[in-house]
Amino acid sequence: MTQSHAIPLPPPEERRRLREAGALTQAQVAARVGVTRETVCAWESGRTTPRGRRREAYVRLLDSLAEKAEKAEKAVLQDPSAEPAVTGHQGAADGAVPAAGPGGEDPEPSHEPPPERPLTPAQAFDALYAFCAPALVRQTYLLTGRRELARESVERAFQLAWQRWPEVARDRDPASWVRAAAYDCALSPWHRFRPRYRHPEPPPSEASDRALMAVLLTLPPPQRRALLLFDGVGLGLPETAAETEASTPATANRLLHARAAVAAHLPALSDPAELHDRLAELASTERLRAAKPTDVRDGSERRARFWTRAAIAFTVALIGTTALTLRTAPTRYEPPVPPGATVLGVPPRVAPGPLSEAEVKLRAKLRSEAHNGPQRLAPQPG
Template sequence: MTQGAATPLPPPKERRRLREAGSLSRDEIAERVGVTRETIRRWEAGRTTPKGQKREAYAQLLAELIAAPEQPSTAAAAPSTAGPLPAATAAIQEPAPPTAGATAVAVAEPEPAAAPEPVAAGLPARTAAEAFDALYTHAAPFLVRQTYLLTGRRILAREAVERAFQQAWQNWPEVAVDPDPAGWVRAAAYEYAMSPWHGLRPGKRQPEAPPATPEDRELLGALLDLPPVYRRTLMLYDGVGLDLPETAAETEASTPAAANRILHAREAVAQRLPDLAVPEQLHQRLTELAGSERLDAPVSTVVRSGGEKRTRFWTRAAVAFTVFIIGATALTVRVAPTHYEPVPAPGSPIAGVPPLTGPERLTPADLELRKELREKLSGGPERLAPRTE
């Protein structure tokens, strides 16, 4: 996101360093600014940018930490500015527990740690490639099924997950230290899969095979009829199993707005499928629908190599384009004129000069006379010449 003329903020890494230098937790910063702990985590990771009054409060707090890092307790003693949530959100602040024995849709994501180590999803790894492979093996199969429920297209779901992990590999130093690496990849995959530009692709016009059972087709149709932002919010809350603040942070919405989207999405699904009016039943049906599709993700090594090839291609294309621009500029400088040549002024008519004329055309009488003269001269008497005796 671009920042306008608002109060400038330090870089994301500097924000976290200032908080840790002031011995403040994310909960204390969130209480001071009036947001959730998850929002502070995303601000420090650079995944979202504060706006409006929250930005001003956050910038003021960081300025206090810069000015007086030896007194961190003053930031924690400030009163909270966050107001109570609407009463309508109380019933859905806790996600429905997954049903035992079913194929889980939700990715088993680790709890954010205070000082995360560069490992993927709690699985130890010695190198960056091993850490990436561990994260991919852990999260990719579930993420492909989740993305399929968002788009209804199997090829697009695989492509979105593959692109998201390639992006994660390109930014691996940032993803490795993120408290929630699976969430980082999930957000990238959802953004790519739900981009409106996919509607212009030729393959979008070709329908894919629907789910096998009529119940699954009806549920998938109900999901796809929801607005994209409602569909994503419902998927994160009732499918993945995030809590309300995390769902609001990932969809870049306020907590009340995310709660209202969940309520409206549930109502829309319940109108077409009355049996899914209970949130626990909806969660179970989403789990079964995702598990019924055999969507295999490519091997992690293929994803890494594909991302590296794409990076090399675009790097070479950028270099080639730069060389072309330099060559065109040099050619223009070489053939361009070195001095100014004035343009000749347009001509103007001059008065007093007679028009240019020629001999007049012969009349029929003149033509007849010329013919007669030519004939008589050629057949006339011989020329007389004097002779001396």
């Protein structure tokens, strides 16, 4: 591993220039090196750096492309007539005359191609979805072990991206924005309360795949996410820390613990390069398909309309409740009823039962005064 990392690599801009000079696409380079197209894109943008055997294969490919480019340049210098044809506007600028066509006829005049029209928001979204969604569904499956939840999380992430498309379109890495949203949705703890996700899904058919998936699901979600981003997707340690919203030392610690746990259960995967290959194989064995981009955009718009109408209905209900309260509330101050005062001389009420001697005397006194009260003064004529 130390020797492979010591192999020098050209700068990211030179990597892309050599690939374009060799007339290769990112998919073709990925097929030759044995990685995904997203990994090659990350290598050419400088976000990640290849490691291990992938680095050696990538360096050999770049060296072969550089040799071919040098041979082509030498051939052009030795035989100027072998210079490749130029476009119409380049030939006019250099004063070159296009060669005659077959049979000596003059070729048709080449016109400058019209300027490319900028993509509409829907077209740009569909391009991002077609580029990221298939691989993101497989990555989310490794993160959760549930196929339906993986598709649902990716669809929800792209719905959020479409709702916030002005922000996502200006982001320096829209794919990373959508991936972080999908991972957050997939690892939400609220899924455990949903009836459809209370029971586990059928495991993979291969025994090795089942063992690796079982080990991944035993890891804590932060460690599982860091392992998938670093060893599965191929991000660097700073990019993994930024996407998981953690510090670089904390992310490195999570990655080391996750690798140690995987190596303890599966010693054959102690090499990070082997672990990367096995993660890619496990993700590719599941035939997971993402929804169509038009369905995702339509679902996002329906969801936005629903919540907008719900917010409007709640606001109207709140305004109506406030108006009703103002209409029925009193307009003047009404003092509260004062509490009752104790009347002296009246015995408290007691429970049924025999009377005491004092109560018997009091009852006799009250009865006697009711019939034989004091004499009343009556007016007499004068």
